[in-house]
Amino acid sequence: MVSRKQLKIFVEDYAEVPYKVLNYVGAEVNYGGRVTDDKDSRLITTILRTYVCPEVMQDGHKLSASGIYQIIPPGDKEDYLEYIRGLPLNPEPEAFGLHENAEITTSQNETVVLLENVLAMQPRASSGSGRTREEIIGDMARNLQDKTPGTFDLEAVSKAYPTSYEESMNTVLFQECVRYNRLLAEMARSLAAVQKALVGEVVMSEDLEKMADAIFDNQVPPTWTATGFLSLKPLASWIQDCNARIDFLREWIARGTPSVYWISGFFFPQAFLTGTL
Amino acid sequence: MSHADVTAKPETGCMCWGMYLEGCRWDHDAHRLAESAPKKLFVDLPLLHLVPEAERATPECGIYDCPVYKVQSRTGTLSTTGHSTNFVMWLELPSVYEQDAWIKAGVACHLALRY
Numbered sequence: 001m002v003s004r005k006q007l008k009i010f011v012e013d014y015a016e017v018p019y020k021v022l023n024y025v026g027a028e029v030n031y032g033g034r035v036t037d038d039k040d041s042r043l044i045t046t047i048l049r050t051y052v053c054p055e056v057m058q059d060g061h062k063l064s065a066s067g068i069y070q071i072i073p074p075g076d077k078e079d080y081l082e083y084i085r086g087l088p089l090n091p092e093p094e095a096f097g098l099h100e101n102a103e104i105t106t107s108q109n110e111t112v113v114l115l116e117n118v119l120a121m122q123p124r125a126s127s128g129s130g131r132t133r134e135e136i137i138g139d140m141a142r143n144l145q146d147k148t149p150g151t152f153d154l155e156a157v158s159k160a161y162p163t164s165y166e167e168s169m170n171t172v173l174f175q176e177c178v179r180y181n182r183l184l185a186e187m188a189r190s191l192a193a194v195q196k197a198l199v200g201e202v203v204m205s206e207d208l209e210k211m212a213d214a215i216f217d218n219q220v221p222p223t224w225t226a227t228g229f230l231s232l233k234p235l236a237s238w239i240q241d242c243n244a245r246i247d248f249l250r251e252w253i254a255r256g257t258p259s260v261y262w263i264s265g266f267f268f269p270q271a272f273l274t275g276t277l
Numbered sequence: 278m279s280h281a282d283v284t285a286k287p288e289t290g291c292m293c294w295g296m297y298l299e300g301c302r303w304d305h306d307a308h309r310l311a312e313s314a315p316k317k318l319f320v321d322l323p324l325l326h327l328v329p330e331a332e333r334a335t336p337e338c339g340i341y342d343c344p345v346y347k348v349q350s351r352t353g354t355l356s357t358t359g360h361s362t363n364f365v366m367w368l369e370l371p372s373v374y375e376q377d378a379w380i381k382a383g384v385a386c387h388l389a390l391r392y
Binding site for chain 2: 039042043046047049050096097098099100101102104105112229230231232233234237241257259260261262263264265268269270273276
């Protein structure tokens with residue numbers, strides 16, 4: 001609405017159409033105010049630039065690579081309606097400036113959401129025959145406990161890699177160890193607790209209940225997500241990833257500052273980058 | 278050259294690896310971004326050598342300012358330190374096309390994938 005009014009003002013008041021001004025006012029002022037992410041606002045600016053430019057005044061100017069979306073010659077209402085009816089019902093990714101692969105990503109995401117919903121609807125009660133749900137969760141928890149690495153000896157790390165002006169990486173390493181220790185301690189505590197709760201030795205609290213459900217569904221337990229690194233992986237690959245990260249740090253502690261860093265292994269990569277740059 | 282071949286530390290900056298590129302492909306011969314190959318959603322970004330430089334002027338063209346995220350969701354919240362929980366940094370990747378094409382294709386780097 002506002003943009004349309006502004007368009008009228010600008011077109012009437014200036015000898016030439018100020019496309020640059022229109023772009024800025026539309027993307028940065030009218031929409032930009034509501035967008036908090038700078039990457040989103042960059043995208044809006046870019047998209048708007050395809051539609052607000054001197055070329056849109058030419059007939060047949062293509063707005064997408066295939067030319068399905070283009071500027072049509074002026075006509076009456078019927079002509080425009082006819083063109084709009086001719087547009088594909090299920091637009092190809094190119095309508096949004098995307099590669100065909102984008103369609104695969106969308107389908108994959110839809111599948112994941114669908115399967116997650118199916119999983120959430122699974123019955124929670126254990127069936128009559130075979131092992132009970134509790135037994136299965138207990139086994140899985142024990143398995144996870146075996147795979148959980150021990151915590152870092154912070155004192156030894158800070159002695160071997162003291163905070164110094166010459167080697168900023170020492171600080172990064174120490175802070176990473178502190179962060180991973182917090183997660184590893186939580187994993188060890190909750191895994192022991194959940195196993196006890198399953199056999200009835202301690203009270204099954206809400207947290208433990210949620211954790212048991214998560215383990216059964218191959219999801220990362222909520223308390224781990226809260227103390228752990230950001231990840232979208234399911235539990236099985238999450239624990240592998242976690243071990244790989246710990247190994248990376250252990251290697252570092254044992255063999256000295258590495259010559260090449262595995263950037264994904266950091267809990268907080270920004271700190272690493274500040275340390276190097 | 279892969280990360281396993283690195284034996285010595287560089288004199289300045291540091292080497293790092295482990296990033297995935299989404300929405301495009303890395304052209305190993307031309308050393309720049311290229312259109313994705315069909316059915317290849319993610320590709321490994323080659324070994325990176327990050328070199329710090331004081332008061333560097335940002336190049337006007339020939340690069341794509343690529344956002345680097347920890348995970349694919351691309352959303353994050355700002356923490357008290359001013360860092361995002363997900364966004365890591367901007368990475369200038371060489372490219373012959375205009376930035377616009379990559380911005381619309383949503384090209385980004387990720388440190389970890391979904392699986």
